[in-house]
Every structure is written in structure tokens, then in C-alpha cells.
Amino acid sequence: MSHWNYRVIQKRVQSAEDIVYQIHEVYYSEDGGIDGWTESPVMPLGESEYELREDIRHFLEAFRRPILEEKKDNGKDILREIPCESKINSGHYFEFMDRASIAVDYIYQFLGSHPLIKKEKQLKELYAKAESALSDLYQAAGQLEFDKTKKR
Numbered sequence: 536m537s538h539w540n541y542r543v544i545q546k547r548v549q550s551a552e553d554i555v556y557q558i559h560e561v562y563y564s565e566d567g568g569i570d571g572w573t574e575s576p577v578m579p580l581g582e583s584e585y586e587l588r589e590d591i592r593h594f595l596e597a598f599r600r601p602i603l604e605e606k607k608d609n610g611k612d613i614l615r616e617i618p619c620e621s622k623i624n625s626g627h628y629f630e631f632m633d634r635a636s637i638a639v640d641y642i643y644q645f646l647g648s649h650p651l652i653k654k655e656k657q658l659k660e661l662y663a664k665a666e667s668a669l670s671d672l673y674q675a676a677g678q679l680e681f682d683k684t685k686k687r
Contacts, residue, residue, distance in 0.1 A: 537565045541597040544572070545604045545617060558594055561603070561614065569603075569614050628680035635673035642666060 542561040547554055557576035564570040579594055581587030601616040642665060646652065652659050 537563055537567075539563065540600075541577070541594050542572070542600060542614075543597050543602045544576075544614065545602055547605075556602070558597055572614060625680060625683065628676050628683075631676045632673050632680075635669055635676065639666060639669045639673070642669065 539560050539562045541558050543556055544559050544561075545554060545556055559573045559576055561572045562570045579587055579590045581590050601619060603614040604617045606613055606615055642662075646662055647666065652662050
């Protein structure tokens with residue numbers, strides 16, 4: 536096995552009508568295919584407050600990946616990606632732009648004004664890239680909304 540990460544897995548329980556979503560460890564082979572996963576869902580865990588917080592951060596990363604569905608294929612349990620069916624409407628672009636704007640303000644307040652940013656050139660340069668990337672996200676969402684409005 537080459538690596539693992541946390542993934543959201545959709546399972547049918549008790550009857551075909553009951554669906555639950557759980558976080559599992561999923562293991563991958565060298566070629567990137569799914570090699571296995573934990574039978575039971577996992578919980579955040581750490582031997583310190585910091586480790587617990589980092590584990591929760593990794594749990595949250597699972598929501599950025601496609602949800603996996605546990606299925607039977609020729610009597611064998613398999614996982615397959617569920618296609619994302621989220622409908623995008625024009626309000627999503629403005630919501631995203633609002634969140635990006637808040638994120639820029641947030642990193643400015645908590646990182647951009649930190650004394651290390653003023654003192655350490657490397658940190659200052661990396662901070663500028665992060666702030667610029669968030670601004671680019673804001674601009675890209677605005678451009679997508681503008682392009683969609685123009686086509687209507």
C-alpha cells in the first residue's frame with residue numbers, strides 16, 4: 536500500500552432505504568487504486584490537543600474529495616465514487632466571493648499583521664502569495680458569474 540487518507544463513505548444500513556455517511560481510512564495501492572478501507576468508521580484522535588486538532592483538519596479534508604459509496608460487486612465489497620450532483624446557481628458565486636473576501640480579511644488580521652511577517656522576508660513573501668491566491672479566487676468567481684450572466 537502506497538498511502539492512505541480519510542474519506543467520506545456512504546453506506547446502506549439495515550434496509551436499502553437507510554443511508555449513513557461516515558469517515559473511514561482508505562488505503563491505496565501504488566497505482567492509486569483503492570486497496571482497502573477500515574471496516575468501522577474512525578474517530579478523531581490525538582495524544583495531545585494539537586494532534587487532535589490536526590486529525591480533525593485531516594477529517595475535514597475528506598469533504599473536499601468525492602464521496603465514496605460502498606457497494607457489492609460479485610459478492611465482494613468495493614468502493615466507487617459518487618458523481619457530484621450539486622446544482623450551481625448564481626447565488627453560489629456571490630457566496631463564494633463573500634467567503635473569499637472574509638478569508639483575505641481573516642488572514643490579514645491573524646497573519647498579515649503578525650510581527651514575524653514584518654521581520655522575516657521568507658514569511659512575508661509566502662504570506663503575499665497566500666493573500667494573492669485568495670484574491671485570485673475572489674476574482675475568478677466574479678469572472679465566472681460575469682461570464683454566466685453575459686450568456687443569459
